[in-house]
Amino acid sequence: MIAYQHLIRMAWKRPLKILLLVIVGLIALRLAFYIEPLDKHREALLLETFSPEQLVTYHWDKDLNQTLDKALPIEQIAALTPEDGLVTDIGGKVHYLLKGTSTITGLTDQFIVLALPDNRQGRLPVKHLFGNTAVASTGWFQANDFANTMDYNAASASLNKRLLEKVVQPLLDCLCVGDRLVWVGAVALDPGQSLSATLDIVPFSLVKTADSTSPQ
Amino acid sequence: MQHFLRDSLLLAFGLLVLVGCTTSKKQAKDKVAVVISTLNNPWFVVLGETAIEKARELGYEAVLFDSQNNPSKETEHFDNILASDYKAILFNPTDANGSIVNVRAAKAAGVPVFCMDREINDTECATVQILSDNYSGCVALGQAFVANLNGKGTYVELLGLVGDNNTWNRSKGFHSVVDQYPDITMLAQQSADFDRNKAMEVTESMLQAHPTVNAIFCGNDAMAMGAYQAVLAAGKAADVQIYGFDGADDVIQAIKEGKIKATGMQFPKTMANTAAMLADKYLKGQRDFQQKMPVAVDLVTAENVDAYGSYGKKETH
Numbered sequence: 001m002i003a004y005q006h007l008i009r010m011a012w013k014r015p016l017k018i019l020l021l022v023i024v025g026l027i028a029l030r031l032a033f034y035i036e037p038l039d040k041h042r043e044a045l046l047l048e049t050f051s052p053e054q055l056v057t058y059h060w061d062k063d064l065n066q067t068l069d070k071a072l073p074i075e076q077i078a079a080l081t082p083e084d085g086l087v088t089d090i091g092g093k094v095h096y097l098l099k100g101t102s103t104i105t106g107l108t109d110q111f112i113v114l115a116l117p118d119n120r121q122g123r124l125p126v127k128h129l130f131g132n133t134a135v136a137s138t139g140w141f142q143a144n145d146f147a148n149t150m151d152y153n154a155a156s157a158s159l160n161k162r163l164l165e166k167v168v169q170p171l172l173d174c175l176c177v178g179d180r181l182v183w184v185g186a187v188a189l190d191p192g193q194s195l196s197a198t199l200d201i202v203p204f205s206l207v208k209t210a211d212s213t214s215p216q
Numbered sequence: 217m218q219h220f221l222r223d224s225l226l227l228a229f230g231l232l233v234l235v236g237c238t239t240s241k242k243q244a245k246d247k248v249a250v251v252i253s254t255l256n257n258p259w260f261v262v263l264g265e266t267a268i269e270k271a272r273e274l275g276y277e278a279v280l281f282d283s284q285n286n287p288s289k290e291t292e293h294f295d296n297i298l299a300s301d302y303k304a305i306l307f308n309p310t311d312a313n314g315s316i317v318n319v320r321a322a323k324a325a326g327v328p329v330f331c332m333d334r335e336i337n338d339t340e341c342a343t344v345q346i347l348s349d350n351y352s353g354c355v356a357l358g359q360a361f362v363a364n365l366n367g368k369g370t371y372v373e374l375l376g377l378v379g380d381n382n383t384w385n386r387s388k389g390f391h392s393v394v395d396q397y398p399d400i401t402m403l404a405q406q407s408a409d410f411d412r413n414k415a416m417e418v419t420e421s422m423l424q425a426h427p428t429v430n431a432i433f434c435g436n437d438a439m440a441m442g443a444y445q446a447v448l449a450a451g452k453a454a455d456v457q458i459y460g461f462d463g464a465d466d467v468i469q470a471i472k473e474g475k476i477k478a479t480g481m482q483f484p485k486t487m488a489n490t491a492a493m494l495a496d497k498y499l500k501g502q503r504d505f506q507q508k509m510p511v512a513v514d515l516v517t518a519e520n521v522d523a524y525g526s527y528g529k530k531e532t533h
Contacts, residue, residue, distance in 0.1 A: 089349050091486060092512030128396050131355045143347075143508045148312065148337045148381055150388065153351040157392055 050151050052158035059140040060162065067097065067138050068205055071184045074100035075117050077199075082191050088136045088143070093188040095137035098201070101209065104179045112168075114181065114201075122201045124185065126168050129160040134202045137186035160202075167203050179212035245277040246303040248495060251293050253310045253334065255282040257410065257438050259462045260308065262527050263332060263484040267306045270492035276303075285377070285409070287314040294318040298325045304495040306488070307342075309334045311379040316341065328498050330491040333484065335381045339507050344494050346487045346509045350382050350461075353480035353513025354389030357459055360478050360517060361394060361433065364457060368399040369430035372422045374443060376410040376435035383407075386435050386461055386480075394433075403429060408439050415442030423450050430457065431477075437462035440476055463516060463527055471521045481514040483528050 072084060077098065085096040102122065106113030114122040135141065135156040143152045175181075185201035248271045252264040264280050271278035281297070283290035287310045297305060298321060305322055307329050309315035319329045319341045331345040361371075373390075376383035394400055403426045408415040415434065423429065423446060432447070434440040440460025447456045453475065460467050463481030470476040494505060516524050523530060 089352075089510040089512035090346075090490065091483065092349065092510070128393070130359065130393050132349075132352050143510055144339070144506060147339055148335060149347065149351065149508070149510075150381060150384055153385065153388060153392075156351075 050146075052151070052155040055141065055155050056158045056162055059138070063138070063140055064204075067140070068099075068184050071097040071099035071204075074098045074102075074122075077187075078118070078195060080189070085189075086136060086139050088132070093133075093190050095133060096187050096189065097137050097184065097204070098187055099182075099184040101180060101182045104175060104177050104181060107175060107177055112175065112181075114183070116199065120195070120197055120199060122185075122199045124168065124183070124201050124203045124206075125164075126172060127164075129164050129202060131160075132156045133186050133188045133200075134159050134163055134204075136188070137202070163203060167206055171206050171208065174208065176212075180209040182207045182209060245275060246499065247301065248276040248278045248304050248306065248492070249281060249293075249297045249302045250278055250306045251281045251283060251290065251297070252308045253283050253290075254285045255280075256284070257412075257436075258466075259437065259464050259482075259484060259527070263308060263488050266485045266488035267332065267492055270489045271306065271495070274492060274496045276496075283310050285310055287311050290315060291318055294321060298322060298327060302327060303499055305329045306332060306491045306495060308332045309336050311377075312337045312381040314379065328495065330495050330498075332487045332491045333382070333482070335508075337381070342507070343498060344491070344505045344509060345507060346490050346494075346511060348382070348482040348487070349510040349513050350385035350480075351389035351392075353461065353482070353515070354386045355393055356513070356515040357433075357461065357478060357480050358390040358393030360515060361390070361431065361457075361459055362397055362400065364477060365400060365430060367397050370401050370403050370426070370428065371431040371433055372403050372419075372426060372429055373405040374415050374418060374432065374434045374439045375405060375407040376439070378407050380410075383410075383435055390433055408434075408442065410436045410438060412438040412442040415439035416446045417442075419443040419446035420450070423447070423452065430455070431459065432456060433459045435461060437464035437467040437479055440467055440479065441470070444470065444475055463514075463524065465526055468516065468521060468524055471516060471518055474518065478515060478517045481516045481524055481528070483511055483513075485528055486511055 072080070080096060082094045085094040087094050100116070102114040102116060104112060105115045105121065110125065110127055112124040112126055114124065116122045141152065141155060143149045146152045183203060184205040185203045187199055187201055250264050250267045250271065252260050255261050255264065268278045268280055281293040283293060290310050305327060307319070309331060312335055316336050316338045319336055322329045323341045328343040331342045333348060335345055335347050336342060373387065375387060404422050406418050406422070408418045415438065419432065419442065432443045434443055437460040440458050444458050447453050447458065457477040459477055460479040463479055467476055467479050471479065490509065
């Protein structure tokens with residue numbers, strides 16, 4: 001009887017030992033490495049080996065379409081609340097991404113002027129694009145992500161450059177007053193002030209409609 | 217009867233001592249240190265004094281330390297603070313890199329540090345960094361500068377402390393705009409360490425080398441006032457536009473009088489109050505803080521100067 005019990009105990013001991021070894025092995029393996037999504041890893045690497053252009057390219061390729069999809073119709077502008085946009089600074093402006101279809105009412109060496117609802121006009125820069133409105137409206141990266149804010153500002157300047165080069169300038173030669181544009185752009189509004197009659201829009205996407213008068 | 221009276225008096229005295237001890241123990245306040253880069257500039261005096269006032273209002277004993285723009289002095293202060301049971305440090309660093317070691321020492325000692333106005337080049341050791349959005353502020357200044365010069369002219373630039381990130385964020389924000397205009401030429405660029413007297417001396421020599429300069433861009437208001445004194449002494453006050461950054465009282469007044477063209481209004485009171493409130497939250501148990509909190513900067517010109525008062529916007533009721 002005692003020999004039988006001993007045999008049973010031995011028979012249990014071996015699988016138990018193996019199970020324990022497997023658990024210890026798994027724990028050791030888990031501690032030896034960690035799993036990180038590939039895109040997060042790439043982003044962290046880009047921030048570590050900082051190149052403003054590469055960082056912007058990364059977000060441009062990965063996030064642009066998703067960002068454009070979030071844009072709100074320009075017709076809603078008077079009803080927007082700070083919760084509809086992004087705020088980066090304490091006491092600062094709220095950054096919104098808006099979209100619409102508008103007629104070009106003016107073309108200067110500095111701006112494309114659009115007719116907006118409620119007798120407002122929108123100004124799209126064609127020569128110079130300054131400041132952090134573009135980056136702040138996307139939320140792609142924040143000052144927090146960088147060791148110093150100079151790098152954040154450099155990435156912001158790089159995004160501005162790309163918007164001028166990729167969005168505005170290729171379209172400039174084929175635009176005329178009277179053309180209609182389907183646009184998506186960033187706007188910075190001061191929550192403490194009433195809406196101005198002229199809005200400065202940072203363009204993220206510009207497409208001339210098929211019914212426009214000038215050649216496509 | 218006499219014994220009873222004596223015993224009662226002794227008992228009452230004993231109770232009073234006991235209550236007194238308990239009360240004094242209860243009233244011992246936690247200490248908060250406010251370390252400021254220099255008190256030789258009114259802007260930083262406002263930053264430091266506001267932090268002190270807010271910390272006291274929140275129930276802390278607050279003590280002000282002046283680093284005199286000297287990183288070694290700053291390290292001495294930190295050594296004393298960490299040896300003296302301070303619970304938190306509201307900190308305006310002297311150097312973006314040089315001050316890291318002090319903040320790191322505080323973190324190792326379990327004392328949270330809340331940076332105000334000036335940044336350190338590390339995102340791990342400070343609890344929070346509350347910083348002016350210098351770059352955007354100077355983008356706005358640069359746009360006003362270009363408009364006032366009608367896109368054409370010459371200028372000189374006075375930089376702040378070269379080891380301070382604010383110096384470069386301001387300069388880069390300004391240049392991100394002005395450098396796009398080929399007819400605007402920078403004739404000279406020199407540091408005057410954010411100091412009024414140095415700015416006066418530097419401007420005097422710059423005016424001798426470049427007598428036809430149209431404008432001076434200064435990295436802070438103290439330097440703008442120094443530059444104005446030099447320009448005035450040279451009899452060129454009507455010909456040279458001066459731009460500053462800070463929103464100091466004397467510059468706001470000078471903008472009203474047409475002596476200085478524009479400045480970027482930082483909000484030292486907002487930064488100091490925010491730092492003190494966050495320190496209070498930390499000491500009450502909160503731990504989830506955003507590392508960097510930028511504070512917006514407003515462009516102040518002759519057109520909107522009446523809306524601004526002492527280091528901020530006037531209250532409108």
